Each structure stands twice: as C-alpha cells, then as structure tokens.
Amino acid sequence: MSFNNLDTLYRQVIMDHYKHPRNRGKLEEDALVVDMNNPTCGDRIQLQIQVEDGKVKDAKFEGEGCSISMSSASMMTQAIKGKSVEDALRMSQLFSDMMLGKEIDPGSLEMGDVEALQGVAKFPARIKCATLAWKAMEQGVEKK
Numbered sequence: 001m002s003f004n005n006l007d008t009l010y011r012q013v014i015m016d017h018y019k020h021p022r023n024r025g026k027l028e029e030d031a032l033v034v035d036m037n038n039p040t041c042g043d044r045i046q047l048q049i050q051v052e053d054g055k056v057k058d059a060k061f062e063g064e065g066c067s068i069s070m071s072s073a074s075m076m077t078q079a080i081k082g083k084s085v086e087d088a089l090r091m092s093q094l095f096s097d098m099m100l101g102k103e104i105d106p107g108s109l110e111m112g113d114v115e116a117l118q119g120v121a122k123f124p125a126r127i128k129c130a131t132l133a134w135k136a137m138e139q140g141v142e143k144k
Contacts, residue, residue, distance in 0.1 A: 010115075010118070011119075017074040018070050021074040023060045023074060023078060025060050026062065027050060027058055027060050031048040031049055032143050034047045034049075038132050041129060045061055045133055046062045047059065047136040048060050048061070049137065055083065056088050056141070057082075059080055061074075069130065072131070072132070072133050075117065079113075091114075092134045095111075096134070098117070099131055
C-alpha cells in the first residue's frame, strides 16, 4: 500500500473514532476518575477506569476537544480494556515513543486502531492533544 493510501486510511480511522467514539459515557460502578485538560488548546477529558485483579475491566471517557484528542481517547479506551495494568502502561509508553517519532515494534503489543495516530508525530503542536487521554490513564492506574 502506498504512503498516500495509508495516510488516507489512517485519517479515515481517526475521523471514524471522532464521529463515532467508542466507550464515551460514564461508568455506573465505582471507578477511578481522572480529569485532565490541555490549556494550550482547550481539550479536556474525564477518564473513568475500573481496575480489578490487576486488569483494566472497563474504561470510558467524557470530554470535548479536537478530533485528535477525542479519537485518541476512543482508541485508548478500546485498546486497554481487558489488558493488565502493566500492559496498559507499556502501551502508553509505546504510544509516547510513537508520538516522539521513535520507531516502535508494533508486534510487541497489539495497538489496534491506535497506530492510525502515528502521523500526529509530524505536527508537534498536536502531540499533547493525542497524549491527553493516555496521560490520564497513567495517572488513573497509578492511583490504584
């Protein structure tokens, strides 16, 4: 697949998560709650995570912001569900490395749609948008 076709596919995935977010809403049961915002651009998120026996049982988010921050939150909640806290944190580190333009081994952990955000690394001003939900997740699971 050519770079242009791959870039187009990634944009479509990002817009699909923005227009049809997965895991948007509130958890009914007890959850760790983390509120974060990006004062630079106004993105804000409230992430709710349920951790049970060292695994992410469920994750949902609410908030508002640009297509990058909201699609990243959608992708992140989808990617970490059912994963151990350790794997979720490793995914966050891989995502951070990806945002810094570092080569990552996509086979080390199944990142799913999250890989569609790799093009954000070319736009330094948007990296904080993409990492907002991930930073919230890190804070949340570290509280547990």
